[in-house]
Amino acid sequence: MKVMEIIILSIVFTPAKALFDIGVGIADVTGPSAEVPFMGYANLDQKGRGIHLRQFSRAFVIGDGHVRLVFASVDVGMIGHGVREGVIQNLMRHYGDTYNEQNVIISGIHTHSGPGGFLQHMLFDISVLGFHKQTFDALIGGITRSIIRAHKNIVPGRIFFNQGDLLNVSINRSPKSYEANPEDERSKFAYNTDKQMMQLRMMSEEGSRPLGIINWFAVHPTSMNNTNKLISSDNMGYASLLFEEEMNPGKLPGKGDFVAAFASSNLGDVSPNILGPRCIDTGEECDELRSTCHGETGLCVARGPGRDMYESTSIIAGRLRDKSRELFEDQSATEIVGALKVIHQFVDMPNQEVIYYNRRSRSNIKAHGCLPAMGYSFGAGTTDGPGARAFGQGSTMDNPLWNRVRNLIHEPSSEQVECHGAKPILVPTGELNFPYEWQPSIVSTQLAILGSSPSVVVAAVPGEFTTMAGRRIRDAISEEIEAVVGPSGRPLAVAIAGLSNTYSDYVTTPEEYTVQRYEGASTIYGPHTLTLYLHQYAKLARVLVEGKTLDPGPQPPSIDPSTLISFITPVIFDSTRWGTKYGEVLEQPPAVAYPGEVVRVKFVSGHPRNNLRQEDTFLSVEKQRDNGEWDIVYTDASWSTKFIWMRTSFLLGCSEATVEWAVAERDAPGHYRIRHFGNYKYILGGIYGYEGVSNTFQVLNSHRKIDDSPLRR
Numbered sequence: 001m002k003v004m005e006i007i008i009l010s011i012v013f014t015p016a017k018a019l020f021d022i023g024v025g026i027a028d029v030t031g032p033s034a035e036v037p038f039m040g041y042a043n044l045d046q047k048g049r050g051i052h053l054r055q056f057s058r059a060f061v062i063g064d065g066h067v068r069l070v071f072a073s074v075d076v077g078m079i080g081h082g083v084r085e086g087v088i089q090n091l092m093r094h095y096g097d098t099y100n101e102q103n104v105i106i107s108g109i110h111t112h113s114g115p116g117g118f119l120q121h122m123l124f125d126i127s128v129l130g131f132h133k134q135t136f137d138a139l140i141g142g143i144t145r146s147i148i149r150a151h152k153n154i155v156p157g158r159i160f161f162n163q164g165d166l167l168n169v170s171i172n173r174s175p176k177s178y179e180a181n182p183e184d185e186r187s188k189f190a191y192n193t194d195k196q197m198m199q200l201r202m203m204s205e206e207g208s209r210p211l212g213i214i215n216w217f218a219v220h221p222t223s224m225n226n227t228n229k230l231i232s233s234d235n236m237g238y239a240s241l242l243f244e245e246e247m248n249p250g251k252l253p254g255k256g257d258f259v260a261a262f263a264s265s266n267l268g269d270v271s272p273n274i275l276g277p278r279c280i281d282t283g284e285e286c287d288e289l290r291s292t293c294h295g296e297t298g299l300c301v302a303r304g305p306g307r308d309m310y311e312s313t314s315i316i317a318g319r320l321r322d323k324s325r326e327l328f329e330d331q332s333a334t335e336i337v338g339a340l341k342v343i344h345q346f347v348d349m350p351n352q353e354v355i356y357y358n359r360r361s362r363s364n365i366k367a368h369g370c371l372p373a374m375g376y377s378f379g380a381g382t383t384d385g386p387g388a389r390a391f392g393q394g395s396t397m398d399n400p401l402w403n404r405v406r407n408l409i410h411e412p413s414s415e416q417v418e419c420h421g422a423k424p425i426l427v428p429t430g431e432l433n434f435p436y437e438w439q440p441s442i443v444s445t446q447l448a449i450l451g452s453s454p455s456v457v458v459a460a461v462p463g464e465f466t467t468m469a470g471r472r473i474r475d476a477i478s479e480e481i482e483a484v485v486g487p488s489g490r491p492l493a494v495a496i497a498g499l500s501n502t503y504s505d506y507v508t509t510p511e512e513y514t515v516q517r518y519e520g521a522s523t524i525y526g527p528h529t530l531t532l533y534l535h536q537y538a539k540l541a542r543v544l545v546e547g548k549t550l551d552p553g554p555q556p557p558s559i560d561p562s563t564l565i566s567f568i569t570p571v572i573f574d575s576t577r578w579g580t581k582y583g584e585v586l587e588q589p590p591a592v593a594y595p596g597e598v599v600r601v602k603f604v605s606g607h608p609r610n611n612l613r614q615e616d617t618f619l620s621v622e623k624q625r626d627n628g629e630w631d632i633v634y635t636d637a638s639w640s641t642k643f644i645w646m647r648t649s650f651l652l653g654c655s656e657a658t659v660e661w662a663v664a665e666r667d668a669p670g671h672y673r674i675r676h677f678g679n680y681k682y683i684l685g686g687i688y689g690y691e692g693v694s695n696t697f698q699v700l701n702s703h704r705k706i707d708d709s710p711l712r713r
C-alpha cells in the first residue's frame, strides 16, 4: 500500500523537470581588524588586534525558471536590516528587480569574533562603541560580491537533501528553562538540543560536479571565548574552510569553486562548550538556575572539549565537517523536485494582536506583542561569556538599587511592566528613542519552499530561537502545509535559518520565558513573542502553498548611517620609529623550523584599518620552487597563521605586526619566507602601500629533527 501510494504520488506530482538554475559564490567580508570591539559578548575589552580567520559570505542563487531565491550565509554575528537593505540596493543596480526584498535571505553564522558597529540600533551599538561605517560597508560590499559571483556562475543543476544526528558538539546552556516546557512535549525528544544536521547538496546537471552545500546545525559559534582579539569565524566558519579545502585542492581559503556554508539555526540556548559550566575558582558546579558561583556571575564559565579555545574550535569544527561529509557522500539523499516558492513580510511586533490556533493542543491562544524591553538577566550574560557581576540569570525579581540606576535612563511605564509579565525590566528599549531606536520593532519574516514533492522549507527568522521554540516553528509550518496540501505534501524538513535579515535578539517559548534566564530576558516582545511568530510563519506557509500573495507589511525606518553615533576614533596618521621603515623586519624567523613549532616574524607596520585588504591578505607564507620562484601556501585566512597587530606608540602612531605560522607535519620540507603587506596613512594625507619580507628559512621534517637531536648523536 505504502509503496503503491508513493508510486502513484510520484506519477501525479513529479514534474518533468528536476533541474534548477544554481549558482554559488564566495567573497571576503572581513571588517576592520584593529581597535574595533567585537560583536557578541558585549565585552568592551574585546577589541580587535588582528586576524586568525577571515570572514566570508557564501552565497547561493537557486531558480526554477520563474522564481529566484538568494541564500547567503555570512561569517558575522547577525544580520541587521540596514546591511540587507544595502545589499538589495546594490543588487537592484546590477540586476533590476531580479533580487529584491521578497527573495533575498541573508543569515549570520553568529560568530562572536568579528568587528561590530554594523547594526543601527542603540542597544547593540553601545556594546561596541557605536556604529562603525567601515564594518557596515565591508559587509555590504562583500555580501554583494558573493551574490554577484553566484549569479554569474549559474548552471543547470540538481539539489539533494538529507539529514542525520550529530552528538557531542552541543549542550543546552539553559537546561532549567528547557525543563519548564511541558513534560509531554519534552518526552518526544531524546535530547534537550536539536542534534539533527540538515544539508542541501547542489550538483551540476550531469551530477558529476559538486557545486556546494548548505548545512544547518544548531550551535553557537562561541568556542572562541570573550578574551579572543583576533577576527575568527569560529567553529562554523572553520568547518566551512575545512570542507572547502578538501573539495578545492591547491586553492587558498575563499578562492575555490566549491562553496560549503555552515549556517546558523535555532541555536538560542545551545553552547559548543560541551564540558559544561564550572566555577573557574573552585572547579565546582555552578548554581544551575542562576549560573553563579557563591553568588557571583563572572566565575561560572563553560569549557569546550579542547585544552584551549583554539583546540575547542578545531575539535567542534572537525566534528561538524565529518558529519557533513558523511551526509554529502550518502547516495540515498532525496532529490528535491519541482517548483520554488518564496515569500517575505515585515511585521510590526509590538502592535501584533492575534488569535493563534494551536493545532497540537487544538486550542486558540490569544497573544499580543509588547514594545521591546530587556530583562535583568540580560545583564548576567551567559556561561559562554558572563556579563556584569551584579546580575545572575533567572532574575524574576527586580532590585530597588538597580531600578534607581535604570530610572536615570528611563523608568518603564506601567503598561510595559505589565505587558512583559515575568520579566523585570532592566532596559525599556522600546520606550527609548534617543538618540535613535534602541531595538527594532519591525522585523523581517521569510519563508522559502524548495520543490513540491518532496520539498524542503527554509524559514528565515530574525533572531536566536531556542531549541524548543525552533521545534514549534518547524511543526507549525509542516502542519499548516499538510493541512492545505494533505499528508503527501508534508515537507521532508523545515530548516530554521537563524539570525536572518533583522536582529531582534532571542525567542524562547512562553514557558521558558517564565524562568527568565538570559534567553528569556532577551526575548524582547514579551511572553508571547513566539506565539506571534507561530501565527506569522503558519500564515506565510499557507499563503505560499495556496499560491496567494501578501502585502509587504510596514517598512522598517530607513536610517541614514551618517546620523548614527560612533566613539571609534579614526586612524589619524601612522609613522615609524627613527631609522626604521614600513615593512622592515624587527624580528627574523629562525634559520630552521620543524613541525610543531611556531615561526614568528615581526614587521614595522601601518594601521590595518587603512585598507582592509579584502580578497587579499596581510601576510603570506611562501615556499620556494626548484626554479627559485615562490608559491603562496598560506594567507591570513589560513588556520595555521595569525596576523597580530600592536600599537607601540599612540602619540607617534607607531605600530608593529607579528606574523605567526604554526608549522605542521603536512608542510613539505624546503625553503620558506614570510611576507607582510600593509598600508600606512601619511601625516600630510594619503594612504600608501608597503610590504616587507623575512629572511629565507628552512623547514625540515620531524625525522631529521630526531636524527639531529644532540641526544641521538
Ligand SMILES: *[C@@H]1O[C@H](CO)[C@@H](O)[C@H](O)[C@H]1NC(C)=O
Residues within 6 Å of the ligand: 167, 168, 305
Ligand atoms: C564525545 O567526546 C568525548 C571527548 O571529547 C569522547 O571521549 C567521546 O567518546 C565522544 N562520544 C561520542 C559519542 O562521540
Ligand SMILES: *[C@@H]1O[C@H](CO)[C@@H](O)[C@H](O)[C@H]1NC(C)=O
Residues within 6 Å of the ligand: 225, 226, 227, 301, 307, 308, 309, 310
Ligand atoms: C578563554 O580561553 C582561554 C584558553 O584559550 C583561557 O585561558 C581563558 O581562561 C578563557 N576565558 C574565559 C573567560 O573563558
